[in-house]
Amino acid sequence: AQSVTQLDSQVPVFEEAPVELRCNYSSSVSVYLFWYVQYPNQGLQLLLKYLSGSTLVKGINGFEAEFNKSQTSFHLRKPSVHISDTAEYFCAVSDTGGFKTIFGAGTRLFVKA
């Protein structure tokens, strides 16, 4: 069975500081990983995804994530955050067939001025 653990429920950070949101997964088969963002009162939006290839994945809005198979992690990073990055971020894993996505509990990123 697949599962996703987001290690931090809330991450406060000052504007222009770097941030890392941590995600660990477990899966007995090939892994397909995603990060989604949810702004207040909106649906989710894809930030980036890893299906295969380079372990460093670049996404929208300056975010990137690194797939680490040995540590079963897929941490999300941004070198300098903005107030507008305040949102909830979800790490997710899909099954091989693409029939089901399991989401983590979410990390609320709060960017302070």
Added chain:
Amino acid sequence: KAGVTQTPRYLIKTRGQQVTLSCSPISGHRSVSWYQQTPGQGLQFLFEYFSETQRNKGNFPGRFSGRQFSNSRSEMNVSTLELGDSALYLCASSLVGTLDEQYFGPGTRLTVT
């Protein structure tokens, strides 16, 4: 192009009633997934449909059901509503499955009293 639309946006029902929620995917998308989002449980996968066939189902009781029509529009139904069914129900569409980018609708907020 138009995004994923969900109707209604808000619903208030009483225990024991049933409810039907509707989702219209992005034109050309054939896969539709449904999720339940609550503060305590986060985002939980309900089911996924492709070409009118349910390909996967989450761990929800049989009171939760769904279907997909030939135009890819999807409905989900919850019978014999319980207080714990109060949640935001999100629909997401993608081209052929969850390995593609999922586009989320704004959700239907269901309140059971």
